[in-house]
Amino acid sequence: MAVHGTVAAGFEGVREEFALFLADEEHAPGAQLVVHQRGERVVDLWSEGVTGETLLGVFSSTKGAAYLVTALLVQDGVLDLDRTVASYWPDFAAEGKGGITLRELLAHRAGVIGLDAGFTPQELADDRAIAALLAGQRPFWQPGQFFGYHGYVIGALVGEVVFRATGRTLQEWYEERIRAPYGLDLWLGLPESEEPRFLSTLPMLPTPEQQAEIDASPYSPYSLGGIAFNEHAPDSVELEDFANSRLVRAKGQASAGGIGSARGLAGMYAAAAFGLNGDGPLLKPDTAAEFARVHSEGNDLVSGSQKAFGLGFSAIGCLFDSVGAGAFGHSGAAGSLALADPRQGYAYAYTRRRYAYPGGAAPENERLLWSVVRALG
Incomplete structure (x- = not known):
């Protein structure tokens, strides 16, 4: 499969690795890969089936935008990590949640992973609707004692804190402070005018070995993982189809509803950590270090696997040996990954x-x- 795009001198090996993957992959996807060395784009590649300007569902890579907004508001002194969520949002104190701090919420320690009855597709597309329903929800574990991935709802919960503190939605802050100033192709709320560039997510095609593993794995939709991904709801939508809904794309659900490209994701992390287009970095070093610092590590109650989180962001350096300590970013269900590695100087x-x-x-x-x-050497 042909590789398109450009690399700077010294990065030819990245292009070769991208091409090798595409040749080896039985069901090669339309893929994009972008790297910034500090503020300069040094890799901009894509495979057949997409272009560099194609917009895709980035699923939980969306969360990076939500956490960057939160980090900026903490940096500005608008939000305090160690204040309780209920001090901003009084209704959240119901069912024993009054002591949960913003820090604990961001570290996936709140235990409010879903709704007992599940969400309708319309509710799950709308962060304000999610937050209103979760205000009265009991936690699924003792808050602060354990952690588990709040996959579909963390953006709505943090976004409600942002809204209560500022009177503006997280999506509005993202557009004003991050997306529009840098012209980023990463949208929390895709305008109708951009729809022609969007390509829907294609379903997974597991190998026979993977399908056998799927078939042999007992799994209840009423497990913590099932509840966190709304699989117990009567009209549950398959996760792979989430971003294929125009309602989700229009609302810009901040946990998994972002639409963008590798250019947009890499540009956002470059702007956050190093600066972009001649501007300095959005995050001060102390802010970036605090949000990247590991706050939860070990057995994730939702996934049942080993995970590591900073404040919202995945602690990427704990997951990939090639990535430096203090890196921060997030992955997405379709396979995406985006990050900044301040020590090694790249996004x-x-x-x-x-x-x-x-x-x-x-x-x-x-x-x-x-x-x-x-x-990078």
């Missing part, structure tokens, strides 16, 4: 159109990241 973003097995950062990210680090 990285990878997207793909076909849903990757088993979800989260697609396996090829490991090889692609290593090729970037090698190119």
Whole structure:
């Protein structure tokens, strides 16, 4: 499969690794890969089936935008990490949640992973609707004692704190402070005018071995994982189809409803950590370090696997050996991954159109990241 785009001198090995992956992948997706070395774009590649300007559902990579807004408001002194959520949003104190701090919420320690009855598709597309319903929800574990991925709802919960503190939605802050000033192709609320550039997510095509693993795995929709991903709801939507809904794209649900490209994701992390277009970095070093610092590590109650989180952001350095300590970013269900690595001086973003097995950062990210680090020397 042909590779399109450009790389700067010294980054030819990244292009070669991208091409090798596409040749090896039985069901090669339409994929995009962009790398910034500090403020300069040094890799801009895409495969057949997409272009560099194609917009895709980035699923939970959306969360990086939500956390960046939150970090900026903390940096500005508008939000205090150690104040309770209920001090901003009184209704949230119901069912024993009054002591949960914003720091604990961001670290996925609140236990408010979903709704007992589940959400309708219309509710799940709307952050304000999610927040209103979760205000009265009891936690699924003792808050602060454990952690688990709040996959569909963390953006709505944090976004409601932002709204109560400022009178403006997280999406409005993102548009004003981040997307519009840098012209980023990463949208929390895709305008109708941009719809022609969007390509829907394609379903996963597991290998026979992967399908056998899926078939053999007992899984209840009423488990913590099932509730967190709304699988117990009567009219639950498959996660791979979430961003294929125009309602989700229009609302810009801040947990998983973002639409963008690798250019947009990499540009956002470059702007956050290093600066972009001649401007300085959005985050001061102390702010970036605090949000990247590991706050939750070990067994994730929702996924049942080992995870590591900073404040919202994934602690990427704990997940990939090639990534430096203090890196921050997030992956998305279709296989995307985006991050900034301040110590090694780069921002990285990878997207793909076909849903990757088993979800989260697609396996090829490991090889692609290593090729970037090698190119950096």
